[in-house]
Amino acid sequence: MTDEEFSLAIFHSLIVEQDRADAWETWKRDSVIGGHHSDEFRIWRSNDGTERVMQSRIEVEVGPDSRPVRVRGTHLDITQLKMAQYAAQRANAFADAILTASPDDTIVTDVATGEIVYASPGTHVLGLTGAEFEKLSPEAAAALVHPDDRDRLRALRVATGALEDGQSLQERFRARHTDGRWLWLSQRATPFRRDDSRNVVEILAVVRDVMDLVQAEELLTHAARHDHLTGLPNRAFLLEILDAALERSAGDGRDVAVLFCDLDGFKRVNDTGGHSAGDAVLQETARRIRGVLRAEDTVARVGGDEFVIVIEPWNRDDADDGQARRREPESTRDFAMQVAERVIDALRRPVRIRDVDHVVTASIGLTFATLVADTGSGVVTVDSVLRRADAAMYRAKARGKNRCEVYEQAPGARGVA
Known part of the structure; x- marks a missing residue:
């Protein structure tokens, strides 16, 4: 066994067992193909026994006879990067799970145009999916709102743009379900994204069905009168x-x-x-x-x-x-x-x-x-x-x-x- 083969064997032994076979096959394949190659695998760090994620980047130089003559490369510890990516993925998955499981709808709207830039996944209270909401033009979205409530809802969007972070405004309004019914909804809006000048450019609104609450209030009001x-x-x-x-x-x-x-x-x-x-x-x-x-x-x-x-x-x-x-x-x-x-x-x-x-x-x-x-x-x-x-x-x-x-x-x- 040459010194190079011995060094490679030692390095190979440090690779986590679950990744070892794939890493070895990738190494053998890349070493005979010219060009740049990249791979990721986990190793055990010998000095403290911790598991690290490594990124291998190699360049294979091929001779006139199409056989590799030189391999140059680096191994970069990307454990922190992977941990950050995993945390972000987990946070996104957690947020998606909350938005999907929540009975409330979450909608992000452009303050200037009224365009819906994001709608939570799943079917919303009006019978539309989040994807269908995002495809609505500002005019089509406004048409879902009862004519008597449109001005108040537009005023809410403008007023929300003047709020400080952490503040919110709430308004009730009526909107038409896909089956033709008018439903009472409650919307709480708060600043979501600001531009470089700290002006609010997008607002986040949490919308929920309050039809049962409104009907209960009407019954109580009727009973009182x-x-x-x-x-x-x-x-x-x-x-x-x-x-x-x-x-x-x-x-x-x-x-x-x-x-x-x-x-x-x-x-x-x-x-x-x-x-x-x-x-x-x-x-x-x-x-x-x-x-x-x-x-x-x-x-x-x-x-x-x-x-x-x-x-x-x-x-x-x-x-x-x-x-x-x-x-x-x-x-x-x-x-x-x-x-x-x-x-x-x-x-x-x-x-x-x-x-x-x-x-x-x-x-x-x-x-x-x-x-x-x-x-x-x-x-x-x-x-x-x-x-x-x-x-x-x-x-x-x-x-x-x-x-x-x-x-x-x-x-x-x-x-x-």
Whole structure:
């Protein structure tokens, strides 16, 4: 064995056993082929017994007869480089696993153009994959957002560009699923990449489906503003509705009509049929009153057997566009009187519960108001309007019940309860 062969054998023995056969075959192949060659393998370092990763780079010089005549090369310890590469690969794999397993979507967007430069893998909440998201143009991505929410989302992107690192902004918006449904989503955005001038050029947004949360909030809001027995607006919601109606009336001074209804004979229903019968009568009362009103009118249950009706001189749904619609041909006052008569007629019919007919009637107090100063009564408020209607209702009771009385300046004593 020559000295060169002996040195090569010693070096070969230092190679980790799992890499030894491949390294030897590579060496034999490269040594007879001219040119530059590179290979990687692991060795045991003799002085401390640690495993190192080596990179072998050789140049084989071939003679005129195509046989190798000289081999020059170096061995470079690349252990630290390999460890860094492994750490980076592991970090990337860890991040990919988190993004894939997370129920939230992660999207990176260009601040200036709105272009999606990255979307987490997997299927997103809108039914698109990450790859499909990345192919969307800024215009196509914006078209997924509900028209009423697009400006807010654009403003969020711009505002996020002014944040410091570690800060974030959150916004809810609606977006269309691939199946056509509108979903409520929540987006939290934070600066992701800055240019050399420290300006934010990309933002990272974490998006999640909050449809269940929004629906739960809507149910809670509805429960807080509606009577659980009849489903009608409760007193708190009525105050909001009436206050808004009076504000709208200030535009042209036209009247808002308020009818305060109290059931006559309701105590007798509870006494003879029990509270279950009383509940059934209240539910039927609500249904009958609702049946004689139009969609834009409001009826609320404000007490045990007390209901309040609000009638405006226009449709509330059309009021926001400034084109308040007059009721034709009757005035608000004429129409309100007709409503009172319809309610009285509807409620005097017996309510049959478990083969027993229960009869209740309605005493109604009617008043009209606007936010224009009212001579002799000062500034109109929600409370003052309800007090007027309540006073007129007690006058109806005092005058025989089952009737409607219109508020007068001095309605007198409250009368019979």
